Amino acid sequence: MDKIIIEGGKRLSGTIPISGAKNAALTLIPCALLTDEPLTLRNLPRLADIDGFQHLMNQFGVTTAIQGSRPEDFGRVMTLEATRITGTVAPYDLVRKMRASILVLGPMLARMGEATVSLPGGCAIGNRPIDLHLKALEAFGAQIELAQGYVRAHAPDGGLPGGEFDFPVVSVGATENALMAAVLANGTCRLRNAAREPEIVDLCNLLVAMGAEIEGIGSSELTVHGVKRLHGATYRVMADRIEAGSYACAAAITGGEVYLDGARADEMEATLHALRNIGVTCDADKKGVRIAAEGPLKATNLSTAPYPGLATDMQAQLMALLTVAEGTSVLTETIFENRYMHVPELARMGADIETSGRTAIVKGVPKLHGAEVMATDLRASMSLVIAGLAAEGQTQVRRLYHLDRGYERLEEKLALVGAQVERVGDD
Ligand SMILES: CC(=O)N[C@H]1[C@@H](OP(=O)(O)OP(=O)(O)OC[C@H]2O[C@@H](n3ccc(=O)[nH]c3=O)[C@H](O)[C@@H]2O)O[C@H](CO)[C@@H](O)[C@@H]1O
Ligand SMILES: C=C(OP(=O)(O)O)C(=O)O
Numbered sequence: 001m002d003k004i005i006i007e008g009g010k011r012l013s014g015t016i017p018i019s020g021a022k023n024a025a026l027t028l029i030p031c032a033l034l035t036d037e038p039l040t041l042r043n044l045p046r047l048a049d050i051d052g053f054q055h056l057m058n059q060f061g062v063t064t065a066i067q068g069s070r071p072e073d074f075g076r077v078m079t080l081e082a083t084r085i086t087g088t089v090a091p092y093d094l095v096r097k098m099r100a101s102i103l104v105l106g107p108m109l110a111r112m113g114e115a116t117v118s119l120p121g122g123c124a125i126g127n128r129p130i131d132l133h134l135k136a137l138e139a140f141g142a143q144i145e146l147a148q149g150y151v152r153a154h155a156p157d158g159g160l161p162g163g164e165f166d167f168p169v170v171s172v173g174a175t176e177n178a179l180m181a182a183v184l185a186n187g188t189c190r191l192r193n194a195a196r197e198p199e200i201v202d203l204c205n206l207l208v209a210m211g212a213e214i215e216g217i218g219s220s221e222l223t224v225h226g227v228k229r230l231h232g233a234t235y236r237v238m239a240d241r242i243e244a245g246s247y248a249c250a251a252a253i254t255g256g257e258v259y260l261d262g263a264r265a266d267e268m269e270a271t272l273h274a275l276r277n278i279g280v281t282c283d284a285d286k287k288g289v290r291i292a293a294e295g296p297l298k299a300t301n302l303s304t305a306p307y308p309g310l311a312t313d314m315q316a317q318l319m320a321l322l323t324v325a326e327g328t329s330v331l332t333e334t335i336f337e338n339r340y341m342h343v344p345e346l347a348r349m350g351a352d353i354e355t356s357g358r359t360a361i362v363k364g365v366p367k368l369h370g371a372e373v374m375a376t377d378l379r380a381s382m383s384l385v386i387a388g389l390a391a392e393g394q395t396q397v398r399r400l401y402h403l404d405r406g407y408e409r410l411e412e413k414l415a416l417v418g419a420q421v422e423r424v425g426d427d
Contacts (some may be wrong), residue, residue: 004397004411006388007420008370012256014417015072018244018263018288019045019408020237023313024199026100027176028237029053032062032080033107034184035210037232043075043239045408048401052098054078059094060108061086070243074408087110092118092149098405099123102130105153106181109142113155118254119146124377126336138177139165140189162187162226166185170195170306175222176203183212194222197307198267202238209233239264242313243407245271246382248291249317250414252280253324253390257292258417263407267287270310274302274318278325299327299364304334314343316383322362323351324390331360342380345373349387369397378406385410386401389419 020043031052032039044050054064061084088108095101095118108115121126134144134151141161143154162185165178175195181201182189194200196218204217210233213225244263251258252275265272265284272289275328277300281292299322300358304312312335323346333339340355347353347369352363370393375381381403389396397403400423403410414421 001398002400002423002425004385004400004403004421004423006370006385006395006397007131008368008388008391008393008395010389010418010420012251012254012258012389012414012417012419015259016259016413016417017097017261018239018247019043019074021045021199021202021240021242022047022049022406023242024202026051026053027103027199027203028235029057029080030104030107031180031203031206031210032057032082033060033085033104034180035230035232036083038081039210039232040077040079040234042077042234042236044078045240046074046076047406047408048404049098049100051404052066052094053100056090056094056098056101056104056422058267059087060104081092082111088112088115090117095120097398098343099128102133103176104178105133105151106137106177106179107151107349109137110160110181110184111156113157113159114153116152119149119151124341125339129330130173132167132169132174133177136165136167136174136191137162137181140178140181140185142181153183158186158193160185160189160226162189164190165192167191167193172197172200172310174198179203179207179214179222179224182224182226183207183214183230187226189224189226191222192220194220196220198238206233206235209235220291227242238267241268241271242311242379244268244289245311245314246317246386246407247413248275248280248282249288249321250386251417252278252293252297253321253386255293256417257290261288263289270308271314274300274310278321297321297325297364299325299329299362301330303332306335312336312339313340313379316379317386319353319360320346320383320386323353323365323387324368325364327364329362329364333358333360333361341376342383345376345380345384346387348373349391351387367392369393371397372398375399375402378402382407
């Protein structure tokens with residue numbers, strides 16, 4: 001297994017290109033199931049999860065072709081064509097490795113009138129139930145059965161009649177599944193307290209480009225008037241606001257200055273607000289965001305929340321930054337019950353963090369020191385890399401498959417701005 005070796009203490013300076021967003025791409029790809037015409041997605045990141053989803057789509061008989069870009073370029077173009085769908089089952093083995101596979105349930109049901117998807121089960125950051133995905137589909141008229149670890153969804157002959165669903169808690173995944181099911185319904189579907197993350201807006205924009213009729217895009221009430229058929233489209237995946245926020249933390253912890261090329265400040269306000277409170281300068285222009293950490297880093301209190309609140313996917317990286325800020329910070333994780341797996345690993349590098357339930361108290365220390373650490377999940381992995389960039393001496397981060405799910409060519413991007421970081425085979 002590979003590991004990343006970081007020699008800490010190098011100030012980052014320069015430009016980092018921001019890739020297409022994993023969490024948008026993983027909900028745009030299954031939209032190909034909604035039409036028999038080609039769907040072309042541009043600016044797809046090169047990530048293990050994208051390859052995994054491509055493989056899943058191939059299992060349903062969807063043809064996929066990657067075109068264009070050279071290996072040295074960031075971003076890829078993929079054309080997916082679901083002319084004839086030959087299977088409607090997403091098996092456990094694929095769903096287990098890639099939780100986003102659950103997002104085929106809605107579009108497959110809408111197009112084929114049936115879908116069978118393995119239940120994803122728990123994962124390192126928490127329980128991650130899918131009851132709201134199922135309840136929303138039921139509210140639109142689907143029949144759902146659970147058997148042998150699989151969800152089986154059926155639509156009445158002639159398609160989903162439509163209906164209304166009020167989310168008791170905001171769910172990104174359930175909003176996505178419900179939207180993809182609703183666009184081909186016979187009637188109107190309404191979602192209240194829907195998620196309004198930028199990735200949901202990206203999904204709505206693609207669906208509209210394919211001919212869907214959606215009102216309320218960007219708000220928490222979405223109304224979808226079902227249409228008979230959708231057509232193909234060519235669409236550019238939005239920039240990855242979490243990747244951008246992660247590199248902002250990386251630059252800040254080294255006292256550096258970087259330009260996040262392609263980042264959209266309006267989609268990452270809560271992260272930029274947190275960074276400013278920590279004492280980091282963030283200046284946006286039309287093409288990206290400049291991050292500069294000139295003075296000392298200061299403690300701050302943070303609480304994760306659905307958009308427009310602070311993304312849970314930024315909690316671990318901001319915590320890494322706060323380990324060396326002056327003073328005591330209190331972090332509250334409200335989305336997932338077990339998203340502090342990075343804490344014991346950061347402690348191995350000298351961080352002073354105490355957790356109690358959903359709260360973490362971070363007392364800033366003057367210096368971190370390099371250590372061998374183990375990545376436990378995607379954003380936890382990035383927090384260890386960020387800590388390693390500032391630590392005295394060498395840090396070795398092991399179990400890189402998490403990072404490879406979500407950060408396109410991490411070592412190359414960090415090297416572009418002067419980090420001393422390399423990936424080596426483990427022995
Ligand atoms: C609101 C939120 O921040 N969602 C995050 C969540 O999306 P993801 O789609 O994975 O999770 P949800 O948004 O669905 O979950 C939000 C909350 O709702 C609960 N829930 C969800 C579905 C369900 O059927 N029943 C239920 O009770 C979850 O346990 C969680 O507490 O993880 C992703 C990966 O880290 C992040 O990119 C998303 O920003
Ligand atoms: C946990 C994440 O992703 P996934 O839902 O794909 O596990 C993430 O993007 O931080």
